[in-house]
Amino acid sequence: MPSLRACCEPNTVLTKGNAAVILTVTPNPCVDKTVFIDTLNIGTFMRSQKCTCIPGGKGTNVSRAVKALGGPTKAFVVVGGHPGAHVVDMITNDDGVECIPVWVASQTRTITTVLEESIHRQTAFFEPGSRVTEEEYDRILEIFPEALDEARVVTFSGTVSDPAIRDLYHELIPMAHERGIMTILDSHGPELARALEVKPTMVKPNVAEVSELLGCDLDSDAAKWDAVQTLHDRGIELVALSLGKDGAFVSRKGERYAVRPPEIDEVNPVGSGDALVAGFAIGLLEGMDLAEMARLGCAAGTANAMSWDIGHFTADEVTNLVSQVTVESVA
Numbered sequence: 001m002p003s004l005r006a007c008c009e010p011n012t013v014l015t016k017g018n019a020a021v022i023l024t025v026t027p028n029p030c031v032d033k034t035v036f037i038d039t040l041n042i043g044t045f046m047r048s049q050k051c052t053c054i055p056g057g058k059g060t061n062v063s064r065a066v067k068a069l070g071g072p073t074k075a076f077v078v079v080g081g082h083p084g085a086h087v088v089d090m091i092t093n094d095d096g097v098e099c100i101p102v103w104v105a106s107q108t109r110t111i112t113t114v115l116e117e118s119i120h121r122q123t124a125f126f127e128p129g130s131r132v133t134e135e136e137y138d139r140i141l142e143i144f145p146e147a148l149d150e151a152r153v154v155t156f157s158g159t160v161s162d163p164a165i166r167d168l169y170h171e172l173i174p175m176a177h178e179r180g181i182m183t184i185l186d187s188h189g190p191e192l193a194r195a196l197e198v199k200p201t202m203v204k205p206n207v208a209e210v211s212e213l214l215g216c217d218l219d220s221d222a223a224k225w226d227a228v229q230t231l232h233d234r235g236i237e238l239v240a241l242s243l244g245k246d247g248a249f250v251s252r253k254g255e256r257y258a259v260r261p262p263e264i265d266e267v268n269p270v271g272s273g274d275a276l277v278a279g280f281a282i283g284l285l286e287g288m289d290l291a292e293m294a295r296l297g298c299a300a301g302t303a304n305a306m307s308w309d310i311g312h313f314t315a316d317e318v319t320n321l322v323s324q325v326t327v328e329s330v331a
């Protein structure tokens with residue numbers, strides 16, 4: 001069976017090559033609905049001819065992207081009510097990803113994005129996420145170790161739904177490390193700051209998230225590399241600072257790369273960071289070298305930005321992009 005490594009060879013179809021899985025953790029998933037209209041008229045009743053719905057909340061996007069790349073993945077989600085059941089159904093039946101739900105009484109949120117096709121403008125409405133009681137929190141901590149059984153890499157994406165469980169990643173990451181499982185953190189705000197204390201294997205912030213964390217502007221390449229070093233100094237082995245259309249700065253154990261995607265017609269970059277995380281997760285699972293996984297992650301992020309739907313690119317599209325990504329070693 002061909003290895004996922006084959007994705008770095010152009011025009012190769014990716015297939016599952018590993019029994020171990022990439023477990024994605026989404027504490028605050030959503031029903032991610034997009035309503036397509038021509039132009040928004042505030043204060044009027046608007047009818048739409050097209051509406052799409054996917055399971056959202058970052059980690060679910062990572063699972064969809066891993067699956068698109070032909071990788072093995074399971075999704076651990078905290079869900080509640082009918083919208084929660086809808087999320088589990090979409091992950092399982094639309095995305096074809098095995099789902100490990102932890103049920104809470106409070107309802108999963110819906111995020112509704114209105115896309116004005118005439119001017120390509122998005123307006124999004126975020127409902128509040130589920131509240132989580134102490135008993136429910138304990139249940140998350142109880143079920144998570146079982147979900148780790150086949151995991152070799154675990155990704156922690158997005159924020160938590162309830163400030164009362166802000167320590168969630170701080171508690172879950174060490175559980176993975178105790179079992180020798182690698183971890184990737186992609187969050188922001190207090191969750192990022194707190195989870196960094198337990199030293200995930202890799203972090204994937206974008207510039208705004210690092211600026212917020214460190215309280216500084218990253219307006220030059222030197223400032224960005226300084227920020228990467230600060231994260232290493234806090235005990236993070238692998239740092240990928242994503243830069244949108246400018247690619248990413250990637251660094252591990254003294255090896256540093258500026259990774260740049262080809263120029264594309266950007267359609268929707270939302271979820272590109274999740275696709276990048278998927279590429280790195282596969283890279284870590286497969287034991288790729290840093291440059292190779294950076295190329296894959298960057299190409300997956302770019303493929304995602306080329307269409308409206310999040311994580312719905314094909315492995316062929318990514319393999320074609322991989323050869324167009326440049327990786328420059330930085331002293």
Ligand SMILES: Nc1ncnc2c1ncn2[C@@H]1O[C@H](COP(=O)(O)OP(=O)(O)OP(=O)(O)O)[C@@H](O)[C@H]1O
Pocket residue numbers: 205206242243244245246247248261262263264266269270271272273274275276297298299300301302305
């Ligand atoms: N317009 C673009 N052109 C080419 N590549 C892109 C573009 N936007 C994003 N990418 C690719 O996707 C990667 C991640 O994108 P970005 O830095 O926007 O992530 P992000 O801010 O975490 O996004 P999100 O949180 O919405 O998933 C980039 O490093 C780059 O490789």
Ligand SMILES: [Mg+2]
Pocket residue numbers: 186206273274
């Ligand atoms: Mg992101």
